[in-house]
Amino acid sequence: MTQLRIAIVGCGSFAQSFIRLFQLHPYVDDIVLSDLDADKLADNADRWDVSTTIRSLDDICTDSSIDAVALFTQNWMHAPQAVQALNAGKHVYSAVPTGIDVDEIRALVDTVQRTGLVYMLGETSYYYPGVIYCRRRFRAGDFGRVIYGEAEYIHDFDHGLYDVYRWRGGDAWRSVAGAPPMHYPTHSTSEILSVSGAHMTHVSCQGFVDDHEDGLFEAGVNRWDNSFSNQTGLFRLSDGGSCRINEFRRVGHPGAVRFSLYGTQASYEQHVAGASWLTRDRQATEDLTDALACTGVPVAATEADGMGRVTASDGTHEGMSAQHAVHRLPLSYADLKSGHAGSHAFLVDDFIRCVADNRLPPNHAWAAARYTIPGLIAHESSCSEGQLLQIPDLGDAPSDPVEFEARP
Ligand SMILES: NC(=O)c1ccc[n+]([C@@H]2O[C@H](COP(=O)([O-])OP(=O)(O)OC[C@H]3O[C@@H](n4cnc5c(N)ncnc54)[C@H](O)[C@@H]3O)[C@@H](O)[C@H]2O)c1
Incomplete structure (x- = not known):
């Protein structure tokens, strides 16, 4: 091994x-x-x-x-x-x-x-239950074509961000705390792009000029001379659809990473209380709240492929949802916490397995570029009154990434 x-x-x-x-x-x-x-x-x-x-x-x-x-x-x-x-x-x-x-x-x-x-x-975000669910349904053709998506990462400064930037920035923390919110877009963008496989081609973005007394977003305080604490970008997608991304850092809200996606055949809507799968038939609406809840997944205690199958002592894998393919995780991960909606264990396992087998991982460099560059260009747009800007694309990966996430 x-x-x-x-x-x-x-x-x-x-x-x-x-x-x-x-x-x-x-x-x-x-x-x-x-x-x-x-x-x-x-x-x-x-x-x-x-x-x-x-x-x-x-x-x-x-x-x-x-x-x-x-x-x-x-x-x-x-x-x-x-x-x-x-x-x-x-x-x-x-x-x-x-x-x-x-x-x-x-x-x-x-x-x-x-x-x-x-x-x-x-x-x-790639391993959030709703994202896994939508990836599976998109690949099965259940959405049809994507018309429109919306995703947001909402994290108000009063919810721990002062401390985060103090420990990351040290004495110079004020120079980094006021970074453009669109410089940290991947939690949002990946939710839409990892489902449909499209990329963003153009953006027009609006910024909310901050006036908080802490002065973090004042010109001359942060290294980007950025004055926006919240940004909203409207992006054109390569598959003919569009999407709206919100990156909010100063907002009266408890915080969220979430997305919704509207297709020609069906839609996925995430809201404060849960999520729903919707079609033209109102009676057929499915409440996905339980299916996506990270309350622990019962799994069988068997061994396979030399990697083992996960089981915790109480027969569940803590922090995982029914969407998570816990069967593929190593036995040694039983009982370990997997934070951010179950994602941590899958991220590490994906990486290690791809290194061991010399394979292309799901969130490879080309995908990572497509998650991030649109936010950087969105910030430029918001500095130019929302001018529509073209987004540089670094292209597709040379081969298809390995797919570990299928459920048994
Ligand atoms: N959901 C998520 O994906 C998520 C959540 C939280 C944090 N993060 C990311 O995790 C990263 C770390 O965040 P954090 O809050 O733990 O930061 P942190 O400041 O607590 O830790 C960073 C550490 O890196 C060390 N370091 C920097 N350069 C180094 C070098 N050249 N060699 C050795 N050590 C070096 C620093 O000394 C520091 O201790 C950030 O990039 C953040 O964006 C992601």
Whole structure:
């Protein structure tokens, strides 16, 4: 069986939900922890019982014993770090977003193409139950053609974002906290694009000029001179449809990542209380709330393919919905928490399996570019009074990605 050595780069907040998953994967022999902050690194080595620590990504790149890196560094660092690791011969898993600049994302895609190594974006939305459900129904032809979609990531600053940017930005946190919301679009865009396989070709975007007393979105305070705390983009899709994306960071709302999709044959509508599958026949409306709820999935305790089948001690897999193909997960994942609506375990398993088998993962570099670049161009549009702008497209992946998610 493949035995990989994986370096977790960045032992901050988000990595805490992933270190165990990497550590306990049957194809992983050993993990190495890395963080520029020596105290954080020592604490994490102790907490997770890891014997090897390496201070920086630079040093990891010169260590030939490491097969792959998982980047959990600050959100504005990913693309150049991924390129650095790929050029050093490492496979790369990267937390979102892909990058914050079109040129650095282009360099990333070129580097993946040239090196032939695995790059995967850790997009949590891809494994949200509603997204999995819609992907399956779209592929079965049940939607017909996509007419229109809407997706949103709503996260108000008062819901923890001040703390997030203080720990990510340190003393300079005010220079990064006021980033354009459309620079973090992948939770929304991936929901629509991963279902239909289309990409965004044009955008017109409007920005909401912030006037909050904290001044985070004032010109000169943040490094982008960005004044928008909320942005709404209307995108043209390559399949003839369109979609609306909201990225809101200052809003009277408890928060959400959600989407709806309207097709010529049927529609999926997500709302505060749940979700519905709709057709022209009102009587045939299906309430999907229970089918998508992450309340735990009963699974059989059997072994298969050397990977095992997951079962928790009470016969359910915690945090998963009936849409999640828990049968494909390693036995060692039983009882482990899988955060963000069950997604974490699948993200790690996808990446490790693709590295082991040298296959193209679902959220590969070309898809990651298509999730991210539209947001970067949307921000440009909102700086030009909503001018309709063309979105650069870096093209299709050279082959079809592997598909692990089918239910038994
Ligand atoms: N749903 C999601 O997909 C989701 C949710 C939360 C966070 N995230 C992403 O996770 C990432 C991490 O967020 P966080 O809140 O944990 O950040 P964090 O600031 O807590 O952790 C980042 C760590 O990376 C370290 N680091 C940076 N450069 C390094 C280098 N060259 N070598 C070694 N270590 C380095 C820093 O010292 C820091 O400790 C962000 O990019 C964020 O966008 C995604």
